[in-house]
Amino acid sequence: MNKVNLIQMLIFVALFSACKNNVPMNFDTNIQPPDAEKNPFQLKSHEDIRIDPYYWMRERENPEVIDYLERENDYYKKMTQDTESFRKDLFEELKSRIKEDDNSVPYFYNQYWYITRYEKGKQYPIYTRKKDSLTAVEEILFDCNQMAEGHDYFKLVGINISPDNTKVIYGLDLESRRKYTLHVKDLITGEELPTKIKNGTGESAWALDNQHFFYIKKNTETLRSEWVYLHNIEDPLAKDTLVFHEKDDTFSVSVRETKSTEYIVISSYSTLTTESQFLDATTPLGTFQMIQPRIRGLEYSVAQYEDHFYILTNHDNAKNYKISKVPITTPGIENWEDLYPHREEVLIEDFEIFKDYFVITERQNGLTAIKIQRWDGSLEYFLPVDGETYSVYGGFNPSFDTTKFRFGFTSLRTPNSVYEFDMETQERVLLKQSEVMDDSFSPENYLEKRIWAVARDGVKVPVSMVYHKDTKPSEDTPIYLYAYGSYGATMDPRFSSTRLSLLDRGFIFAIAHIRGGEYLGRSWYENGKLFKKKNTFNDFVDVSKHLIDSKMTSPSHLHAIGGSAGGLLMGVVVNDAPELYRSVTAAVPFVDVITTMLDDTIPLTTGEYDEWGNPNEKEAYEYMLSYSPYDQLKEGYYPNMLVTAGYHDSQVQYWEPAKWVAKLRDLKTDTNVLFLDTNMDAGHSGASGRFDALKDTAKQYTFILQLEGKID
Secondary structure, eight states, X not given: OXXXXXXXXXXXXXXXXXXXXXXXXXXXXXXXXXXXXXXXXXXXXXXXXXXXXXXXXXXXXXXXXHHHHHHHHHHHHHHTGXXXXXXXXXXXXXXXXXXXXXXXXXXXXXXXXXXXXXXXXXXSOEEEEEESSTTSOOEXXXXXXXXXXXXXXXXEEEEEEOTTSSEEEEEEESSSSSOEEEEEEEXXXXXXXXXXXXXXXXXXXXXXXXXXXXXXXXXXXXXXXXXXXXXXXXXXXXXXXXXXXXXXXXXXXXXXXXXXXXXXXXXXXXXXXXXXXXXXXXXXXXXXXXXXXXOTXXXXXXXXXXXXXXXXXXXXXXXTOEEEEEETTSOSGGGOEEEEOOBTTBEEEEEEEOSSEEEEEXXXXXXXXXXXXXXXXXXXXXXXXOOSSOEEEEXXXXXXXXXXXXXXXXXXXXOOEEEEEETXXXXXXXXXXXXXXXXXXXXXXXXXXXXXXXXXXXXXXXXXXXXXXXXXXXXXXXXXXXXXXXXXXXXXXOOOSTTHHHHTTTOEEEEEOOBTBSTTOXXXXXXXXXXXXXXXXXHXXXXXXXXXXXXXXXXXXXXXXXXXXXXXXXXXXXXXXXXXXXXXXXXXXXOOHHHHHTOTTSTTOGGGHHHHOOTTSHHHHHHHHTTOTTXXXXXBOOOEEEEEXXXXXXXXXXXXXXXXXXXXXXXXXXXXXXXXXXXXXXXTXXXXXXXXXXXXXXXXXXXXXXXXXXXX
């Protein structure tokens, strides 16, 4: 054994011992965990045979599956019953910071002011509007509290008012499978129309005749958004017209109105490719016209103003995107004219069109900036923002003919703030900042900063963090380290009032901006997907090591958390570097990668090939198998773990975390705790009520606070 390997082994032993000697003694180890039955099932691909002893858990209606999930829930409840009182108090603490009787910032659109408000003690929003003036009589569109009565889960989405303001389309999900039923309400009489369209996405687009609307239907098995239909509310019993069918099972489809409402746009999209077609909204029975037929690898999104389309695209190797424009009469790619060029160091994220101004949201070195310029080129500047780790973004701006631009700002210590900025005078007005109902709260009590950790391949990985000013980072400091790292989703630093319960108890909260997101541009994403996916996992482990080596924490006090694709990250981390963490929380984790991606009947699978790879191809299969958490489990030490699942989850099926936990129980050799908490009434996003969601947070926080001995 060479010297380097010897040193690495000694470090591992020291870290392992440190964790092992800190096993939680405040859990009742006399309570025995559930023992899941093994029923070996053979899976064969590319001449490779895998044996899955828990494959039977896929049988959703099997009483034995329900029994196992309930036994796991019962075990978790019994093991944590001593902290039940604290968890309830913590829930009340989290809830107490929320302004219960709250209103959104009103916005004006098509003769009405629209406001969303919450009432004290109620779980769900109330959607309202007022005609012409904010002093007018309030009209309640939807009181979701009344509508949710009698339902374990309730979600209302897709509110879409007709052009003449007399009707509204909306979608309801009462199961948490994201299969929405579309309804139409008459806003003059308050009555529900006969329209009831099942298995939708909640999306719709009104034609300008106020009679027809377009909507999406999902495949009931795969849940892929597959068909676009046209519905006539004047003839609700007539068969709806199929407008478009997306036959490629790696694509999904959406429909919307342009900002001007002059056109309807249908977009087909996959991870790497998009295609859009449009129709004059005055002729709903007409034929859609293609903007640009799909070309693999070509991405574009479309906005419209007057007689041009404005296109955010990666055309012509613009990996960080550029903005082009094209006449509506000749929209093909050969006529696209660059308006805002591609730059290697700047990612263009979004843009907004106004009558006299053009607003661009871009990201450089991880930080967002908003650029404002006049169409005539007479003025160009960036909206002023201070700080080294924050999030600034465009708000809802439905009007063209205005100089007022709404935007949002937040940071790890600054509550969500909505501003109105006059692009002509450059005056800024704070319209609303979310209130923290705690007299002791002040942003100045917390320190936020960004550090950089060097990954094993020499790449610098940014980390945003926040902690109380009285917390002095040391080896005894607990850190709650979060990351996601997939789909190009950027986890920007944002404020959370619930997080204060950790910060005020001496925790540091940190976000590792690992590869797989777009924090440092499109290449940051491309270097964390497909055959470079392991960079995502290595980055997180290397950030963890940096925090430990910098003596900001230690393995006895480092707690990791990730959900969904971030749960996959957690699964790999506990296989690759379990000795680094006191605990790992994996929320609805995507951990059975190979089996799921080989089954194209599972919702959303085929659309994921460009993100993870297609395991029907041997090279992709072997690479994905090499990190798949469920397949790579082995006998040995694992940290304390809390795993959550949703029985109705449409994105990560409940059986993935359930199988993973069962296999972990069989293979783990340590005395650390392992919990599976399955919400039997909810899906991927957990509970639907704003307070019920806090109960989930209280569970997660209590788990790590108990490990840290910080239960009051």
